[in-house]
Amino acid sequence: MDYVNLGNTGIRVSAIGIGAWQAGGSFWGSDVNDESAVRALVKAHELGVNLIDTAEAYGDGHSEEVVGRAIREIGRDNVVVATKVHGGHLHRDDLLKAAENSARRLGVSEIDLYQVHWPDPWEQVPLRETMKAMEELYKKGLIRAIGVSNFAVRDLKEAREHLSVIDIASNQVRYNMLQREIEEEVLPYCRRENITVLAWSPLAQGALTGKYGPGRRPSDDVRRGNKLFSDANISEVEKLIRVLDEIAKERGKKIGQVALNWLLRNGGTIPIPGAKNEQQAQENAGAVGWSLTDAELKNIERALSSLKLTYYP
Numbered sequence: 001m002d003y004v005n006l007g008n009t010g011i012r013v014s015a016i017g018i019g020a021w022q023a024g025g026s027f028w029g030s031d032v033n034d035e036s037a038v039r040a041l042v043k044a045h046e047l048g049v050n051l052i053d054t055a056e057a058y059g060d061g062h063s064e065e066v067v068g069r070a071i072r073e074i075g076r077d078n079v080v081v082a083t084k085v086h087g088g089h090l091h092r093d094d095l096l097k098a099a100e101n102s103a104r105r106l107g108v109s110e111i112d113l114y115q116v117h118w119p120d121p122w123e124q125v126p127l128r129e130t131m132k133a134m135e136e137l138y139k140k141g142l143i144r145a146i147g148v149s150n151f152a153v154r155d156l157k158e159a160r161e162h163l164s165v166i167d168i169a170s171n172q173v174r175y176n177m178l179q180r181e182i183e184e185e186v187l188p189y190c191r192r193e194n195i196t197v198l199a200w201s202p203l204a205q206g207a208l209t210g211k212y213g214p215g216r217r218p219s220d221d222v223r224r225g226n227k228l229f230s231d232a233n234i235s236e237v238e239k240l241i242r243v244l245d246e247i248a249k250e251r252g253k254k255i256g257q258v259a260l261n262w263l264l265r266n267g268g269t270i271p272i273p274g275a276k277n278e279q280q281a282q283e284n285a286g287a288v289g290w291s292l293t294d295a296e297l298k299n300i301e302r303a304l305s306s307l308k309l310t311y312y313p
Contacts, residue, residue: 001014001015001016001047001048001049001285001288001289002014002015002288002289003015003050004196004267004270005196006080006113006145006169006170006196007145007167007168007169007170007194007195007196008167008169008194009144009145009169011080011112011113011144011145011169012050012080013050013051013080013270014048014049014050014051014270014288015264015270015288016049016051016260016264016270016271016272016273016284016285016287016288017049017051017052017053017082017198017270017271017272018040018041018044018049018051018052018053018272018273018274018275018281018284019053019054019200019272019273019274020037020041020052020053020054020058020063020066020067020274021054021055021058021063021274022037022274022275022276023037023038023041023054023058023059023062023063023066023067032276032277034066034069036276036277036278037066037070037276038066038069038070038073039277039278040275040276040277040278040280040281041066041067041070041074041275041281042070042073042074043275043278043281043282044275044281044284044285045070045074045078045079047281047282047285048285049281049284049285050078050079050080051080051082051270051272052067052070052071052079052080052081052082053082053083053084053172053198053200053272054067054081054082054083054084054106055083055084055086055115055117056083056084056085056086056089056098056101056102056105057084057086057087057117061101061102061105064083064102064105064106065105065106067081067083067106068105068106068107068108071106071107071108072107076108079112080112080113081106081108081111081112081113082111082112082113082114082115082147082198083102083106083111083113083114083115084114084115084116084117084147084149084172085098085099085102085114085115085116085117086098086117087116087117087118087119087120087121088120088122088123090116090120090123090125090129090130090133091123091125091129091130091133092129092130092132092133092136095130095133095134095137096133096136096137099111099114099137099142099143100142102114103142109142110141110142110143110144111142111143111144112143112144112145113143113144113145113146113147113169113170114134114137114142114143114145114146114147115146115147115148115149115170115172116130116134116147116148116149116151116159117149117150118149118150119150119151119155127155127158127159127162128162130159131146131159131162131163132162134146134163135162135163135164135165135166138165138166139165145166145169145170146163146166146167146168146169147168147169147170147171147172147198148168148170148171148172149171149172149173149198149200150172150173150174151171151173151186152185152186153185153186153189156168156171156186156189156190156193156195167195168195169195169196170195170196170197170198171186171190171195171196171197171198172197172198172199172200172272173186173197173198173199173200174199174200174201175187175197175199175200175201175202175263175269175271176199176201176202176203176204176208176259176263177204177208177240177259177262177300177304178204178207178208178228178237178240178304178307178309179201179204179228182197187268187269190268191266191267191268194268196268196269196270197268197269197270198269198270198272199263199269199270199271199272200272202259202260202263202271202272202273203256203259203260203273204228204259205226205228205229207228207229207234207237208237208240208241208244208255208256208259209254209255209256209259210241210244210245210255210256212229212234227310227311228309228311230310232310233309233310236307236308236309237307237309239303239306239307240300240303240304240307241255242303243299243300243302243303244258244259244300247292247296247299247300251290253286253287254283254286256273256283256284256287257283257284257286257287258287258292260273260284260287261287261288261290261291261292262292262297262300264287264288264291265291265292265297271287
């Protein structure tokens with residue numbers, strides 16, 4: 001396994017992490033449960049993955065409890081645990097309480113990376129109040145690093161202005177071959193400022209694994225309404241899947257491993273795919289330790305540029 005620095009913190013994390021949204025409950029389908037989620041996290045650790053990402057919003061804290069079970073089995077010193085405060089808990093007092101509750105559910109005395117899950121669009125909590133509270137947690141020793149999630153560049157800039165003793169280490173955003181919006185502003189800014197990008201949905205919720213196609217759409221609550229899985233879009237994605245499959249076969253890899261490795265091509269990005277079971281955890285870990293060639297990258301880019309995806313009826 002390869003390891004990289006998390007922002008400017010000096011914290012060393014695996015070049016690929018594991019997300020634990022699927023451990024939050026049954027909405028990801030009947031084939032995931034607490035035990036399989038724990039086994040997936042343990043298997044990922046055995047393969048060198050030390051970064052686990054969760055959130056209090058995942059199953060109202062249930063995912064954190066499942067991650068806590070895995071941490072007890074793996075050993076606290078062997079895990080970099082990241083969690084996120086709910087976007088409705090961004091007032092100072094609410095945030096401090098939320099952090100304590102997350103630490104308790106995780107069974108840790110210190111959270112390695114504590115992230116603001118999303119900017120508050122409803123109560124309009126000033127970012128100054130939120131970031132000062134995050135820094136207060138850092139000064140108290142309850143967290144080791146501050147991260148954000150789903151922040152645009154304007155939000156990142158403002159948030160950083162309100163920190164005095166520590167900088168933002170990471171920005172967790174959606175990023176995959178099919179959804180590349182962050183490449184316009186967010187990704188260049190984060191690379192320039194040495195803010196690690198944690199890529200959620202790096203496999204486009206499974207669309208980049210080759211598992212789905214016309215007439216083969218996911219039926220779980222999370223993905224049922226995702227326009228990416230419309231028959232028209234899936235037919236388009238199949239053009240890309242054929243290219244990825246050819247590369248995967250030549251490399252002795254899986255289609256999803258090629259899609260994950262593509263995210264590593266320029267550095268500064270850590271994919272955090274979920275895993276429902278040990279097999280998926282093993283496949284995800286196999287995306288690291290090798291690199292796509294320039295020719296392969298050009299073939300992928302050519303296929304991507306030909307896709308005509310639509311998210312509107």
